[in-house]
Amino acid sequence: MTDEPTIFIGNKPFMNYVTAVVMQFTARNAPSVTIRARGKFITRAVDVAEVAGKRFLEGNVTLKNIGIGSEAFQNEDNKTIRVSTIAITLERIKEPEQTL
Amino acid sequence: MTDEPTIFIGNKPFMNYVTAVVMQFTARNAPSVTIRARGKFITRAVDVAEVAGKRFLEGNVTLKNIGIGSEAFQNEDNKTIRVSTIAITLERIKEPEQTL
Numbered sequence: 001m002t003d004e005p006t007i008f009i010g011n012k013p014f015m016n017y018v019t020a021v022v023m024q025f026t027a028r029n030a031p032s033v034t035i036r037a038r039g040k041f042i043t044r045a046v047d048v049a050e051v052a053g054k055r056f057l058e059g060n061v062t063l064k065n066i067g068i069g070s071e072a073f074q075n076e077d078n079k080t081i082r083v084s085t086i087a088i089t090l091e092r093i094k095e096p097e098q099t100l
Numbered sequence: 101m102t103d104e105p106t107i108f109i110g111n112k113p114f115m116n117y118v119t120a121v122v123m124q125f126t127a128r129n130a131p132s133v134t135i136r137a138r139g140k141f142i143t144r145a146v147d148v149a150e151v152a153g154k155r156f157l158e159g160n161v162t163l164k165n166i167g168i169g170s171e172a173f174q175n176e177d178n179k180t181i182r183v184s185t186i187a188i189t190l191e192r193i194k195e196p197e198q199t200l
Contacts, residue, residue: 043139043140046184049168050168050169054170063168066166068149068150068163068188069150084143084146086146
């Protein structure tokens with residue numbers, strides 16, 4: 001269990017998610033942020049991670065981990081549906097310790 | 101540079117890609133297979149990796165690595181377009197060495 005901030009990707013405007021990730025690192029000073037998505041939003045999660053990490057936060061964050069998985073749930077017809085998931089964790093790059 | 105087999109995900113029927121991955125491990129005896137996709141096919145690449153690795157090859161392969169990145173190219177209007185990429189590598193689980 002962790003208090004690590006998580007951004008769930010859905011169908012809001014793309015930049016909302018990029019901004020949310022960037023803000024966690026800048027305004028909230030989070031050491032790491034995890035971007036999560038299911039199904040068709042997986043591509044978008046990768047886009048958000050790339051734009052936030054390599055454009056807005058270039059040199060400040062690095063890719064810590066990517067995990068994939070599956071979730072199963074019952075649809076209206078009581079049929080089991082499987083959906084893929086992704087979790088992309090970006091991590092703040094530690095600043096070099098100051099030497100006197 | 102490596103001879104590691106690579107499956108590029110596009111818009112052929114889903115099971116074609118799953119079969120291609122499974123065949124590399126079974127018929128071709130590949131030690132590892134990398135599933136690659138760009139843009140909207142990224143979600144599909146995750147689906148293929150999950151279905152091939154966890155259903156068809158369960159207990160025989162494991163997730164070795166996932167990489168994400170970006171590629172830039174010029175469209176017809178000479179505008180630079182950025183597209184995200186993914187590379188998912190599945191690896192054969194080493195069988196325990198036989199002891200006499």
